[in-house]
Amino acid sequence: MLLRTLLGSALACAALSSAAPAQDALAIRAGKVLTMTGKDLENVVILVENGRITAISDEVKPAWNAKVIDATDKVVMPAWVLAHTSGGLSGGDVENMLNVPYLTVKDALDPASLFVEEALRNGVGTFHVMPGNRTMLGGTGMVARPYGKTVEDMTVLSRTALKLSLASAPGQRTTQIRRLQRALQDVREYLEDFERRKKEFEEEKAAGAAGDKKEFGEEPDAQKKPVIELLQGKLRGYLYVPGPAEVPEALRLANTAKLDLVLVLGWQCWRAARALTNLKNPVVLDPDLEAYDVDPETDTETLVCAAAELAKQGVPFALSIDTGTDGPQRFPWWQAATLVRHGVDRNIALAALTTVPAKLLGLADQVGTVEVGKVANLQILTGDPLKATTWVDQVVLEGQLAYERSKDRRLQHLFGKNDPGQAQAK
Template sequence: MSHLISRTFVSTALSLGLLALAPDAHAGNGKIAIKAGRVITMVGPDIVNGVITIEDGRITGVSADAKAAWDAEVLDHPELVAFPGWVEAHSNRGMDRPNENVPVAPFLDVRDSIDPISFYFEDSLRAGVLTINVQQGNACVIGGQGMVVKPFGLTIEQMLVKQGSGLKLVAGARPGRSRATQAQELRKAFLDLRQYLDKLVQDKQDGKDYARREALFQGKDLEKEENKKGRAFEGTANWKVPGLEAIPRGEIDDQKEPLLRLVEGKLPAFMYCDSGSSVQLALDVARANGFLANTVLVLEGDSWKAADAILEAGVPVVLSPNLMYVERDPLTGKETETFVPKVFSEKKIRFALQSLNPSAQSLWFQAAQCVANGLDRTAALEAATRTPADILRLGKRVGSLEQGKDGNVVLLSGDPLSVRSTVQYVVIGGNLVYDRSKDVRMKHLMNGVEPNNTAPGGVMLDASGHPCNDAPTVDEKSKTDKGEKPPEEKPHDDHKDEPKKD
């Protein structure tokens, strides 16, 4: 009746053996209508028997009576719950290595490190996490620039949601360094920038053209509009660079340029803090260098104790995945527990949650824990949808089901916060990119059903050893959609050979 999912998509999914990892594998016309028994929009009351229509990758309507275009595919599941998909505000996963061994490296970009076929992204898709800000790890001073991706696609370009999501800075002591060294190195990075810029101006005034020659040597096109012009130092730092307008921006070293963008308020900062004292350092550095308004704190450990300072600074936070902070009195041995999201919720500080891991303790679990520990349900859901979307400046694109937003929808078997709910379908940008009934690896993880066999090239073989390239017919598909169990493996009785006697 309504399972008009493109045959092309289904066969692509099958021939890849696992998930249809190639975007645009869906060769439909970009129009899809999703009917669900309940639609959680995150911007108002849930809609019973709602319809979400998507065209050209954007949501065109969400209501109980939205009309789908006559030529739109229809995903009709009155038994399922539609949800906007979780948003991960900060993650070090999915990269080959989270940090370079250069402590100050603002020029690095995670796009060179993200591994699109990492299991992390596959698991995120299964868990309904559809927007992920991948940032460098915490073993650095300035780690580089992050990037927002969707967990789908075989190349970075296909996964891309937003480039340059923010610069990673670390205020907590990295392994092997003291807190004081870390503070000194972090402050020095900005002093170095200032001295470098001053020297550029001085050299220009002295008639030296080292910077220009270096830029040309590196192959930069200095005739390009944005490279040609100089611009006065912007930003609200407590220091200035007089005369910077004399320097064509193209002459500024690429290794320094991202830090200048940060200081000029053109690049957000994700500052990692491992304790209350490092929060103070982070806020000091952000204030002194004029990027406090663009700062997000990523908290760990007892950083929550600095909640008042955070409130005063007015910055949002990304909380540690360990939601319960346990402190043991060293003398009495008495343990006290603090549920961290509660602290921020009571102080009305905007906070986003982080996954503990990409599978069973993903964002849904973290949000559920917030409900268990006294937050209201809406606040808990928002901390893993709308708030991280806002923090990533993607509030107009993801985090809720509204007209004009990206066509990203998760269809769940039940309430998003229930331990029994599972993700059944995922639509990203109007394309059906995940179908649990086709998820071979999930069957293995869940039911212990091993994939029959996988031939080289990832082609699934059927029981008789032939590649299953043919898409199932619509009838076959609707059977599996009704939640029928996969055929159980027959118990093979090969234990008749008993052990020998002594």
């Protein structure tokens, strides 16, 4: 409920602030639409008004003032949704103090960072920024879009979830588990104590012994607030699980301590895939999807794709991308294609970057598919999204043309006149 409320207000704000009179109508003539609802469309027009999709049809005529994008030789699909990333945080994504739940990524998100620029270039429409994986209680995150000059411009949802981590130094696994247990217990006991004092005050007040004080004027400690909300079930937690050995502890936190947790899984966690089948939420996978698995005792090596192993067990998951500036794992399409290469169903692979994370972020009715009524977060591709020769040609965010490849300065600088994407587009 909290999410919904937050979401509603945030979107309202976004719509108000970005409503530009000249640009409120947009029509895209699409050669092919991957709707991500199970049905692909061909040769349709997508009408967008006030940032939302109002019609998808092969019959409608765009209004006279609508800007028309001709994508008849292109593929239109929802912009990518990233369920969990630490990209765009300037000055490092990790606090080396262990217990800092009161921090928020809002204070570190850099709208001018290369990650944000790259995200837009690669067709990302929504991303969930969270503190890094190494801090035990690392602070709260936010949902952003890769467009805007200030953090406020970029904000879609703020204070979305608390980041927790079970990552530990070698040999300190038990210690880390116990540290986290203790930290949670400390807050639990603080909360009990607070409630007890509040109750005592109310009882005293009822008995008329409160004296001058009308209200119990004390607020819970602000520094503990995210953890309190986590324990009360008001705030979701994103728990980083570095390996299979930490999986039982993650399950204990999720099942016994009744925390609303999304597990962010290190690559090796696929070994415990069968233990992850009964989770409430889909899991989020590390950017490192495939790696050589070296058996510690026999030294045999096998190339394993973690997502494929989870898919075999029917564990729902969302994918994430590398936050660096090199290597193919920073491309969402590459991540999805890697899954397909390992035999995962194409729809599952694409859903892991669209509908699954949309649902995880509570934005299932807003983003992730191309449907009437949804926010117009669209990417226009020169071909199939999983093909290496395909380029993101244009990105539409909330009905506005946010990215045009032909005007991408950096690509122009890189390619000069030999731009392969442009050549392909013609």
